[in-house]
Amino acid sequence: MTLSVQDVHTYYGRSHVLQGISLDVADGETVALLGRNGAGKTTTMRSIVGLTPARRGRITLDGTDITGLTTHRIARHGIAFVPSGRRAYASLTVRQNLALSIRRSSDSGGWTLDRVLETFPKLQQLSDRRAGHLSGGEQQMLKLGRALLSVPRILLLDEPTEGLSPAIVSDLGRWLGILKEEKITVLITEQNALFALKYADRGYIIEKGLVRHEAPASELRESTEIQRYLGVAASA
Numbered sequence: 272m273t274l275s276v277q278d279v280h281t282y283y284g285r286s287h288v289l290q291g292i293s294l295d296v297a298d299g300e301t302v303a304l305l306g307r308n309g310a311g312k313t314t315t316m317r318s319i320v321g322l323t324p325a326r327r328g329r330i331t332l333d334g335t336d337i338t339g340l341t342t343h344r345i346a347r348h349g350i351a352f353v354p355s356g357r358r359a360y361a362s363l364t365v366r367q368n369l370a371l372s373i374r375r376s377s378d379s380g381g382w383t384l385d386r387v388l389e390t391f392p393k394l395q396q397l398s399d400r401r402a403g404h405l406s407g408g409e410q411q412m413l414k415l416g417r418a419l420l421s422v423p424r425i426l427l428l429d430e431p432t433e434g435l436s437p438a439i440v441s442d443l444g445r446w447l448g449i450l451k452e453e454k455i456t457v458l459i460t461e462q463n464a465l466f467a468l469k470y471a472d473r474g475y476i477i478e479k480g481l482v483r484h485e486a487p488a489s490e491l492r493e494s495t496e497i498q499r500y501l502g503v504a505a506s507a
């Protein structure tokens with residue numbers, strides 16, 4: 272599986288936000304998409320999943336052109352988008368939220384409800400709690416569980432640490448470690464660059480809607496220049 276974004280241009284009205292983004296994510300890789308506020312990270316993800324469709328360029332999954340498809344059809348190709356913020360059905364319980372995401376298909380990809388609850392025991396403990404009563408970190412875990420149940424070929428995680436306390440961020444790190452062990456392909460955007468680079472294999476730095484730099488995560492982790500540019504806090 273390879274997700275390939277080639278020379279994508281995306282607009283909000285007249286505002287030309289993505290000005291020719293190109294990137295690739297290969298099977299089993301974790302790739303970080305980094306950049307300052309407003310660089311276009313979220314818009315890149317929204318373009319991939321068709322929420323803010325690309326006006327020019329091509330997005331392919333294993334060579335199949337998915338540019339211009341509806342968000343629903345793109346999801347059926349196996350791209351799961353986990354947006355930042357709280358997006359669960361607040362009045363439903365955790366278990367009901369998860370049940371809604373179970374893909375009715377013979378190809379479960381191994382991610383059954385039981386397996387998700389085993390992998391994230393906290394979700395099991397919370398299974399009767401209404402989603403609206405969960406903390407920010409618990410909501411993140413629920414969104415991740417739901418995304419896995421949709422049998423993704425690739426997970427797009429948009430700023431998963433946003434608004435979370437340091438303790439919850441370290442929980443989230445453990446979940447990312449699990450995704451990596453499971454060889455799940457991940458594209459992750461983060462303001463917290465060092466957090467993402469801990470788990471990523473490679474990273475792209477984007478600026479004003481263009482890729483400015485691409486390098487192995489180890490190199491980006493070491494580069495004080497990059498860290499200064501991103502305004503990275505020393506502790507992550």
Ligand SMILES: Nc1ncnc2c1ncn2[C@@H]1O[C@H](COP(=O)(O)OP(=O)(O)OP(=O)(O)O)[C@@H](O)[C@H]1O
Nearest residue numbers: 283286288306307308309310311312313314315462
């Ligand atoms: N709905 C919208 N309408 C108009 N402009 C928008 C909209 N959403 C984002 N933008 C603009 O597009 C640019 C890229 O935003 P985007 O959210 O993709 O950046 P980002 O890199 O994810 O930054 P952040 O980390 O701050 O979310 C910004 O200049 C932003 O102001």
